[in-house]
Amino acid sequence: MSQQAGRLLLIKIGDGGSPVETFANLCGIKTRSFNLSANEVDTTMPDCNNPGAAVQKTGKPGIVNRTFSGSGTFVSGGTQAILMAHVRGATVFNAEVVVPGEGTYAGPWMASDFEFTGEMEGDMQFSATFSAAGPLAFTAEAGAPxxxxxxxxxxxxxxxxxxxxxxxxxxxxxxxxxxxxxxxxxxxxxxxxxxxxxxxxxxxxxxxxxxxxxxxxxxxxxxxxxxxxxxx
CATH class of the missing domain: 2.60.40.2700 (Immunoglobulin-like)
Structure with missing residues (x-):
């Protein structure tokens, strides 16, 4: 097993090209996270034969959630221009989240939150949250030969x-x-x-x-x- 560099956790934005779409890294990200979660559906029921006994909680997974969050320095360029068009229009776009040592999650995404910040001095910063807008295809990273x-x-x-x-x-x-x-x-x-x-x-x-x-x-x-x- 080997450790993975956090900076290699990437989100790649698709350019919408057809028939072949090109994906490029979203630049400027300094901190990033990718969350895989599911809502918990409570299935707890009391024991019909002994309703006064302690009840064991049970559950099952409900709606799954896939979100990528990142923040850093806003860098203008072609990929950012494509992204910002989707942010302004609240439209769905194709993207790939690359998790080093794990694999790639590809499919439709939307920008559920995007914020610019800045001070008198220093570079303009941004923070963004991207949520999966549909089922994602997972491709496992190939192991060493x-x-x-x-x-x-x-x-x-x-x-x-x-x-x-x-x-x-x-x-x-x-x-x-x-x-x-x-x-x-x-x-x-x-x-x-x-x-x-x-x-x-x-x-x-x-x-x-x-x-x-x-x-x-x-x-x-x-x-x-x-x-x-x-x-x-």
Whole structure:
């Protein structure tokens, strides 16, 4: 497990574009919070067979509430202009709330409260509360990559014959990088998906170390070795 920086709790405002909408960070926020709550519906009933006994409170969730609040320095710009049009018009807009280490909540939002503040000196400040205006879609943040089936090598271990790295199976949808090795030692700049053995490799075994990386982290897995490299 890893700690998450609070400044990475973000709200991204959609520009309303079609067919592809672009989302940009709401700038200037210094303090922020994202609340996930539900109203409590009281379902408490007394014991019909012993109505004088103490009553155990029971309940169930009712209407869910999703609110993002933030405050900071008001920074004029394109994203703020889009937002302020929705604030003035009291209209619904698309936004994404990014919770680091958790995931993204995306869907329709409205500005339920927006306030400017300022003094004689200093920058103008703002505070805002955004409330979900409909169901939100949640996309979990991908965990760090993990290898579940080791990499392998396709091809014949012979001088002049191309060897190809097979990534195996991974969790976390990573992007891959490669490092070929001779006898367990890195082969210089051999960092492509393929490698062609040279005369200096004759008699040695070749392996490939594959590193999978995503936004959360990285992991490395190494293939089994080839047969000893043969002469051409």
């Amino acid at each position: 993990s290898n579940v089936l080791l990499p392998s090598i396709a091809g014949t271990a012979q001088v002049g014959q191309v060897l190809t790295a097979i990534e195996g199976s991974w969790n976390g949808s990573p992007v891959f990088t490669y490092q070929w090795k001779k006898g367990g030692v890195n082969i210089g700049a051999a960092t492509a998906k393929t490698y062609t053995p040279v005369v200096g490799d004759i008699g040695a075994t070749i392996t490939v170390a594959i590193t999978g990386t995503n936004t959360t982290g990285s992991a490395t897995a190494t293939s089994g070795g080839t047969a000893d490299v043969l002469a051409a």
